[in-house]
Amino acid sequence: MNPSTPPVAFLAPGHTSKADPSDVRRNNRALIFGLLFPATELSRAQIGRRTGLSRVAVSDVVGSMLDEGLIREGGLAHNPGKGKRGTLLGIDTQRLHIVSIDLSQSRFIQGAVTDLLGTILYRSELALGAEDTIAIDDIEQLAAQLMDHTDHVIGIGVAAPGVIVDGTVRRSTALGWHDVDLRTPLEQRFAVPVSVDNDSTSGMLAERFFGQGGPNLMFVWFRRGIGTSVLIDDVPVVGENHAGGEIGHISIDPEGPPCPCGKRGCLERLISSQVLEARMRDHPESRQTILEQAGVHLANALAMPAGMLDITDICVYGPPDIVNSDFINAAQRYLDQTTASSFHAQTRIRRCEIGSDIAIRGESTAVLRDYLAR
Numbered sequence: 197m198n199p200s201t202p203p204v205a206f207l208a209p210g211h212t213s214k215a216d217p218s219d220v221r222r223n224n225r226a227l228i229f230g231l232l233f234p235a236t237e238l239s240r241a242q243i244g245r246r247t248g249l250s251r252v253a254v255s256d257v258v259g260s261m262l263d264e265g266l267i268r269e270g271g272l273a274h275n276p277g278k279g280k281r282g283t284l285l286g287i288d289t290q291r292l293h294i295v296s297i298d299l300s301q302s303r304f305i306q307g308a309v310t311d312l313l314g315t316i317l318y319r320s321e322l323a324l325g326a327e328d329t330i331a332i333d334d335i336e337q338l339a340a341q342l343m344d345h346t347d348h349v350i351g352i353g354v355a356a357p358g359v360i361v362d363g364t365v366r367r368s369t370a371l372g373w374h375d376v377d378l379r380t381p382l383e384q385r386f387a388v389p390v391s392v393d394n395d396s397t398s399g400m401l402a403e404r405f406f407g408q409g410g411p412n413l414m415f416v417w418f419r420r421g422i423g424t425s426v427l428i429d430d431v432p433v434v435g436e437n438h439a440g441g442e443i444g445h446i447s448i449d450p451e452g453p454p455c456p457c458g459k460r461g462c463l464e465r466l467i468s469s470q471v472l473e474a475r476m477r478d479h480p481e482s483r484q485t486i487l488e489q490a491g492v493h494l495a496n497a498l499a500m501p502a503g504m505l506d507i508t509d510i511c512v513y514g515p516p517d518i519v520n521s522d523f524i525n526a527a528q529r530y531l532d533q534t535t536a537s538s539f540h541a542q543t544r545i546r547r548c549e550i551g552s553d554i555a556i557r558g559e560s561t562a563v564l565r566d567y568l569a570r
């Protein structure tokens with residue numbers, strides 16, 4: 197078993213083992229699923245030892261998870277010299293599917309049918325018109341195509357840039373949306389539960405479960421604008437107004453260039469992909485300096501929250517010609533200079549190596565978390 201995968205990863209925050217039997221059952225199901233996800237195989241006896249659940253309780257919950265299609269039986273456990281060997285259980289990648297849609301890109305929206313491990317089984321995309329705007333009809337059309345390719349969907353997930361509350365995109369500068377309810381029309385049309393999540397949070401979940409991230413992680417995404425997300429003890433931090441991580445319009449240089457939001461020197465105005473690409477086009481000879489400065493700006497913005505939360509892993513996802521070694525090394529030097537101390541471990545900043553399916557894979561995990569919490 198991967199020691200960085202704690203068994204609580206699929207428990208919804210705030211869940212306690214109160215007396216209500218359906219809560220206990222749901223928590224035990226999430227607990228066992230989290231032990232096996234993504235690629236661990238354990239026998240019933242091993243699950244019992246790791247969870248502290250009784251043999252009867254494990255057998256009961258495992259039985260219903262097998263019926264449900266969440267897990268499957270595989271080979272036999274190695275148990276040298278201890279008599280009967282138990283059948284191994286693992287995540288079932290055959291029976292249940294997830295439809296996952298990514299609105300984070302410019303010029304097109306993409307979606308896929310995945311299995312429970314976020315592996316893409318079928319994909320489709322829809323080109324956006326000249327205005328590059330997304331309508332709900334576009335999303336429904338793509339979802340309909342994807343739903344035609346599977347019969348056993350546990351939910352539809354949409355990853356979108358912006359502030360998202362209960363299935364509604366409250367505010368998205370990138371999409372130009374205010375209060376757009378995505379959940380209701382999609383649930384009405386397709387009759388399955390719909391999850392809507394901030395795309396940067398989806399990306400962070402992909403890095404957590406399919407990349408190198410541990411349970412404490414700061415994630416930065418260069419896309420239309422800049423998104424960040426924070427994971428603490430495997431719980432994404434959403435914040436008081438669900439705007440946690442929206443740092444693109446925090447000014448880090450009051451003397452900096454004016455921003456359309458009315459302030460000067462906003463992080464997004466200094467280091468978004470669009471700004472950096474334009475500057476490198478105008479000054480190709482200063483490419484390295486421009487990217488090093490951008491790395492310093494990002495490290496400057498993140499040094500304080502990283503120190504405050506004692507997070508030692510910052511993962512940056514973005515175009516390889518921007519988030520390159522010049523960028524990362526400059527950011528790392530700045531972090532070392534500003535945060536080194538005897539009581540903090542070194543905060544490491546690194547490039548995210550998950551490819552362009554990151555939002556789709558992460559959003560499928562978000563759907564799974566919601567499904568297990570129900």
Ligand SMILES: [Zn+2]
Pocket residue numbers: 444445446455456457458459462465
């Ligand atoms: Zn601004």
